Amino acid sequence: MFKQISKYWWCQMLGWTAYFSVNTFFAITFSNKVPGIFHYVNVLVFMAFGLISTHLFRNIIHRFNWVNYSFEKQLLLFFAMLTGTGILLYLGYYFVLSFVWKGKAMFAPVFVGIASSFIITAIWWLIYFIWHYIERNRSSQVGQLQLETTVKELELKTIKAQxxxxxxxxxxxxxxxxxxxxxxxxxxxxxxxxxxxxxxxxxxxxxxxxxxxxxxxxxxxxxxxxxxxxxxxxxxxxxxxxxxxxxxxxxxxxxxxxxxxxxxxxxxxxxxxxxxxxxxxxxxxxxxxxxxxxxxxxxxxxxxxxxxxxxxxxxxxxxxxxxxxxxxxxxxxxxxxxxxxxx
Structure with a gap:
């Protein structure tokens, strides 16, 4: 079953699990006590909208075949995805928690929430774009080797068939x-x-x-x-x-x-x-x-x-x-x- 899970979903699960672990670790370290239910609900809601927003915008850019864009266009795309994901993440997080806690201040202030959203999504998209940049270069090198091999194989076939x-x-x-x-x-x-x-x-x-x-x-x-x-x-x-x-x-x-x-x-x-x-x-x-x-x-x-x-x-x-x-x-x-x- 695990073999059927793509690398992308493995990275999503491991990445957000790491975020949960680090967040909880710092909460325990700074408060010197085990976090309460409010902490876990806030973190889980943030993770849920982080997963939803990043996956949604990833599907959008895949439809436009973004890997063939120039470096300048990919750079603009990076900031566009960062902005869109960060806003969607924070708005979803804010409105859901507002409903859950019904106006109680049980989540981070607006500035802290927005900053956290943009920092996390910046890290996510940076890893995503770097990963695909390395993959594309590797595929290009493999394609180059395949081309050289094919051209050599075509020498005799060209004379015999062409x-x-x-x-x-x-x-x-x-x-x-x-x-x-x-x-x-x-x-x-x-x-x-x-x-x-x-x-x-x-x-x-x-x-x-x-x-x-x-x-x-x-x-x-x-x-x-x-x-x-x-x-x-x-x-x-x-x-x-x-x-x-x-x-x-x-x-x-x-x-x-x-x-x-x-x-x-x-x-x-x-x-x-x-x-x-x-x-x-x-x-x-x-x-x-x-x-x-x-x-x-x-x-x-x-x-x-x-x-x-x-x-x-x-x-x-x-x-x-x-x-x-x-x-x-x-x-x-x-x-x-x-x-x-x-x-």
Whole structure:
């Protein structure tokens, strides 16, 4: 049963028990006698409203996801919670005891009561905020280690799954066909393939790369695919220049574009269009890849390795501040959309 009690409630119970013990100890020490019923009722009422007020305001700030606030906002939040909790604690304590003792002066004077309320709640919130600050830093360090481990594991998986043997085989066949017909284009295609492979191998060396670097790899990849699809493949870009230096997970954009080619364009007899956009929306960076095609109903959420790795890397880098979804935009178009916070 005790294992089911959360750390928060253990801290609440132990903290208020410690308050009761210390308060009683000092009452005995200064009065040289065992406190009467009035002392215990006053302390228990104070503890009850202390527990109620702190728990109530804790639930309020949890709804606003306060742990993602900046330090300045958290500092303001601390004083707001201190003020609100202190006032609620004292008012509840004062009115209940006024009713219990029916006007008798059986509790501390107003100034002492208010001071006690604010001191106790200040200690409570200070411990609470420091605890979460340490926990967040620890989680951040663990997340960093997980990211480094994941990036290393993705190196071979990227070559095998993202740049799968079928793509390399098709690219080499396309290049071979150009050797006699257009030697210059064949040399360029080999360079493009080399750039993609080099970028894939470098994924373990960086957590993020600039969008501009990602676009260069995507353009090399699409240039190779143009050899295979020719006029069946059309590519359009709408890139906000302000987003070119924005950080993105390495090979993420290339993975999504390859997914659009493999599961969209290649299945259309007449081919289709890949439309890549990047723009800033408020304090977020949005990237969308639209392609001709449709997602079948049972795969609407996208569970392939490339899409799963995209979700995983976004989660490790940005937590719940980043989102990724893929859907049928209309009857002819699929849209993959990534939204990342500005760092």
């Amino acid at each position: 740049l799968n043997p079928h793509f390399i085989f098709n690219a080499l066949n396309s290049i071979r066909a150009l050797v006699d017909e257009n030697p210059q284009r064949a040399r360029t295609a080999i360079t493009e393939l080399s750039n993609i492979l080099r970028s894939s191998m470098a994924t373990e060396k960086a957590e993020t790369v600039s969008l501009e670097n990602e676009l260069n790899i995507v353009k090399d990849y699409l240039a190779l695919e143009h050899i295979r699809f020719e006029e069946r493949l059309s590519v359009q870009y709408e890139i906000d220049p302000d987003t070119l230096e924005m950080p993105v997970p390495p090979m993420m954009l290339q993975t999504l574009v390859e997914n659009a080619i493999k599961h969209g364009i290649s299945r259309m007899i007449s081919g289709g269009t890949v439309f890549i956009t990047s723009r800033l929306i408020g304090m977020q960076h949005e990237i969308t890849i639209e392609n001709t095609g449709q997602i079948v109903e049972n795969n609407i959420n996208g569970h392939g390795f490339g899409l799963q790795s995209t979700r995983q890397r976004l989660s490790l880098l940005f937590g719940n501040r980043a989102t990724f979804d893929i859907r049928n935009k209309d009857e002819k178009t699929v849209e993959a959309r990534v939204v990342m916070p500005l760092l």
